[in-house]
Amino acid sequence: MYSIMWSEHCSYKSSKVHLRQFQEKAPPSDRMLAGMGENAGVIKISDTIAVTFKVESHNHPSFVEPHQGAATGVGGIVRDILAMGARPVAVMDPLRFGAADHPDTRRVLPGVVNGIGQYGNSLGLPNIGGEVVFDPCYQGNPLVNALCVGVLPVDRLQKKEATGAGNVVVLLGAKTGRDGIGGVSVLASATFDDESETRRPSVQVGDPFLEKLLIESCLELYDAGLVVGIQDLGGAGLTCALTETAAAAGTGMKIELDRVPLREPSMLPHEILASESQERMLLIVDPARLDDVLAVAAKWGLLATALGEVTEGQGGRLEISWRGRTVVDVPPGSLADDGPVYARPMREPNDRFLLQADRAETLPRPRTGDELRETLLRLAASPNLCDKTWVTEQYDRYVLGNTVLAQPEDAGIVRIDEESGLGVAISVDGNGRFTRLDPYHGARLALAESYRNVAVTGAVPVAVTDCLNFGSPEDPAVMWQFAEAVRGLADGCQELGIPVTGGNVSFYNQTGAAPIHPTPIVGVLGVLDDVGYRTAMGFNADGDVILLLGETRAEFSGSEWAWVTHGHLGGTPPAVDLAAEKKLGELLADSAVRGHVGAAHDLSDGGLAQALVESCLRYGHGAALLLPDDADPFTLLFSESTARVLVSVPRGHEKAFTELCVERGVPYTPLGVVDFRSGALDVRGHFRIPLDELRTAWSGTLPALFGAQADPAPVGPPSTGDDGSDDLVELRAAAPADEPVSDGPASDEPADEPADDES
Template sequence: MTVKNDTVEAAQAHPDTEQPYAELGLKDDEYAKIKSILGRRPTDAELTVYSVMWSEHCSYKSSKVHLRYFGETTTEEMASKILAGIGENAGVVDIGGGDAVTFRVESHNHPSFVEPYQGAATGVGGIVRDIMAMGARPIAVMDQLRFGPADAPDTGRVLPGVVHGIGGYGNSLGLPNIGGETVFDEAYAGNPLVNALCVGTLKVEDLKLAFASGTGNKVMLFGSRTGLDGIGGVSVLGSESFEEGAERKLPAVQVGDPFAEKVLIECCLELYQAGVVVGIQDLGGGGLACATSELAAAGDGGMRVNLDTVPLRAENMTAAEILASESQERMCAVVTPENVEKFEAICAKWDVICAEIGEVTDEKDRYVVVHNGETVIDAPPSTIDEGPVYERPFARPEWQDELQEYTPVERPADLKQALFDMVSSPALCSRDFITEQYDRYVRGNTVKAKYSDAGVLRINEENNRGVAISADASGRYTKLDPRTGARLALAEAYRNVAVTGARPVAVTNCLNFGSPENSDVMWQFREAVHGLADGAKELGIPVSGGNVSFYNQTGDTPILPTPVVGVLGVIEDVHDAIGHDLGSVSEPEVLVLLGETRDEFGGSIWQQITGGGLSGLPPQVDLADEERLADFFVGNNLVTAAHDLSEGGLAQAVAEMAFRYDGGVSLDLAGVHEDEFVALFSESASRVLVATTADRVDGVLERAAEFGVPAVRIGETTEGRELTFGGTTVNIDELKDAWKATLPDLFGHAVGANSVVE
């Protein structure tokens, strides 16, 4: 049976045929613009391609205006540090000695709500292919997760599937999961955030880019067959808000096969090594339509694609379905004619299906697609790839002033009970239930992962050069003050990298916000972009790329604005990486707090768990203080452990360090703050708790003074299994049990529960 196509010829002959452009997400004016570009109505295939490529997810049509600010604030010195930046599949950083690292974080939010396992799994698969498309070997993943209340029924449905999907796909690929974050908040009920990060390594000279050049060069599609799964997946799901019943949109969610992707990774690396790839693009959101039109738009000629040669796994697929399918584990390469045979041989060696589906033409800016011998698309690829640019209205919300009116938090009558309440809350409790479902040490180059502020990886096995990566965000802080919230996310990720001893060198981001058609949301977005861009400039590290995810809301209620910020740092010898476990030396340790503690509880975890809602201003941050901390840690051989202070403040940092130590800790909080409660639970920025030995304390204090970092000795380790402060004594094992029990009690019935270990 032959599929009947709506051809270019038919579109010209029947200009008045009604088309379902609104159902595909196009506005009236967008449809009119497409007709103006083509000089006729679009064919069904053209309509599909434009609707996919002009979706919010693919076109960035509402965010482009503001994202340009990253370029405006990037100095020549900052730009010189990156080999590939904004606009590429992933940022690439030269880390020295001929080694380069690529990293990127991307959202898969809506698919993960609809079908948690496959949504999260294919989110991992998609970000891994972004890294592959840069010519790199993927070496690790991370995840940033946001869910509704931990005890909500729908969280019980979504979280286990998401975690199982991330672990199932990443573990099967043989990629260590080196860190992440899990947050629970009412704002994410019905719209969880699943942001996946991947890191890859390559030699500088092996960098690959996505472009199609050279008339006569062949377009090769390789990997899995193209099916009906994922049609309109992230491109459509990621461009609309959720209403009741959205969890039933299963056909739009892709289905992943990690074992096929594992083989595809090795196949790609051999193709690169053989020198047979001119340009490369992964197939993710937008499928073949996105990959081929982007390659054509970035090239120096045109492109002709023949869908009749695309390997399919479903019968009677239309041109529109073939182009829009988001079937996983597929890549598209541009290859010179003389290398096609070699390309095919390498694919055959790895049992990877490949097909020649088109070629680069000398018809500049013409993208022609043929199906069943008939032309179904004839359009300028630049108009498909670029899409419209909107200057959405934005305005500071009328409710912002009232939100920022601080309601003083309730002081606890019992600090011991307050500590138990904090560490056992879903906000701060152990994430072992989640992280024990991930393999953290596969490949053998993971230096720091579990219970580390940042994941640390060995990149070069000859000289032990490595990298540290962290990603952070606080939607609560950002809701209170979007500009400061983004700066705080940058500061925390930067600090998490710095405390390992690595020098921060580059930034990536995933900006998760509500509907861009809401002027409040667009104001939040603009403020966050400016805060992040200005902050990166102050720190002198470039934003190498990022992702925008809009329409994160249920009905008219947007999520907390959540700019996830990732920072990459370089450490010359991973053997010098600093951990945060007490007891790494055989002698007692002294604790020193770096940074100033202020009475700052706006947006804090204490405010959240005590029913104080959300009000006030977030902690203030001076990024110069973060730079001074980084300077303090680079090349520092005086400290035995270090842990940044963030959510939960000093109390949480001390508890987490004490849990993995077989002794106790005695604290003297007098030098931290006059109010013991503030000293314990304030979330002031730019603070780190370090441990050292008695003979090195003076050296630590002198080094802190040299770099202008406030420092005060606040305690020491003890032989007993107790944490003491003021007149309060806490049994550490009881505190640890409370910390560990929360998530297993909530989700222990779910898949993967048996994988939790002591």
């Protein structure tokens, strides 16, 4: 039990000294109801409604057994959300794999995607976003992170403390088996080697249908007020749940291990205590309400077993018996709170100076229109920028009926309250190459991108969660990277005025002596008072004016262009200006409500060129562009400078919108207009690419690597029939320059895409 609870995964012994910055530098927030140290952070979004969200990792299990590792990663994060008293309403999955054409990627990726889809779809939760990134540094050590968001009444927040001497300790859910034994100590707290394939028994086995019953039974227990405390069983199983609930309350427990329902009767005490069998919750129940709890469990067809009781006194003891003899007698706090805390040695990586001196800005670059055209198509077809439909079509995005935006949008949006239209937007982002070049600024860049992805939808960012994926903490260079990334993220959140509500640290992500790129994944949650005013990413109305917001600089180090065309990683990442990000976010939120913006898409990987590709292909609308005479076309198209957004502005709103930009101090550059009938991305004077050619390049990569898919949806105007677009164009053209065509919210349909997009 001490070995497991004091492992890196459970005790955070190498990261605690650095993670304290998230609390020390946290900006004041009147929204936060629960933060770091809880199962998940809880944010109040109205007087009566709160949301809880968190992201965690299931990296090593997903390499050993991709399907079950990824599936139980989803199941585990869902139970964290459930333990706070919330109904889970959506999930997201940021994923990292090795080189796209490597044989082991073809083994791991399909299993991971299938596991996520099978568990989430069966559970009835929409998957509304995430990432799929390929890089050789993740070869042999994929990153499978999972985020879940849930909703609860403000007054239904649950606690984990095992308070009240005499209260009954109840195990609810699945039987306990040998799956997952040693999961946290063997898989998540050790470096991979050639023996990893022998560790399959350490990977948990999930049952989403049982988890669905667990969710419904817990929610009924909460509503009836039958639970004093609750804790999910995840890493370290019963060992963790028993010790953490008792230690949090300063009480003790007496537990009879013989009562635990087992799948395998021959299990020994240490196996029962260490098992990470899924779909289990630990309840603390008033003995007068025990029969009611058991009746609710029976109604849902679940096992509920009284294991023992809470005992008196501060600093109580955890006493566990098995077959009439005591097998455990320890202070629970010594397991949960008194583990070692390391201030590990740190030093800058030896190659950092040479790495930063090798700047991508000096690489050969395309000059002619034909070269720019070829570069744009090559990047659009590259594994990291191509269409991810092969992955996302395996996830149900619209189950439960409250999904407003989902992938490939910049952020997922879920409607929380059907009467008011109140909703939340969530994005997860990270860039391992930027963080490899500069961990401090790389973490701030991840925060800035996730913040911007939420802001472009019209939502106001209010809270952060993170999953910090790094190599071995025993390597001083890795610890330096980790400390710098934490410092950067804490400083960035302080500057933006939004708190870190909790998260996860995943160490030992390396194979042998080669660590992954330091990869902090940052999740940002934003609030929309009315999801009807959300902004989607795709050009959707002919004649809308296209503008680029923000400043573009010659920043290519760590970029997709440098990596795809030159295989280059070096230099310093783009500068971060969080004050500019904040001004941009405020402008977009204000403009969305006023109807000034028809579409908005953040600029990040691939720069303006990739944003144009995705904005045109989203609904099959072309664009006619004329780049400024004083701009270098290559820099404008492929730079990855931050705090930039591509927007389309409806006719009649241009003057009001640009005046608002000036008022808010946000630079803007007119680029052209949405041109539906051209059926092309036309950069006048440089190149023209028909949308069918663009879509073929963009959508063919993953099916060619991992399997076939349906033909891409047609692009361009319909060949026959009248869809009313002519009337819309005429209406926009006839509108007075300063008069909006419509000041009402967007349609309240659950999806911002044509019906045939779901083919």
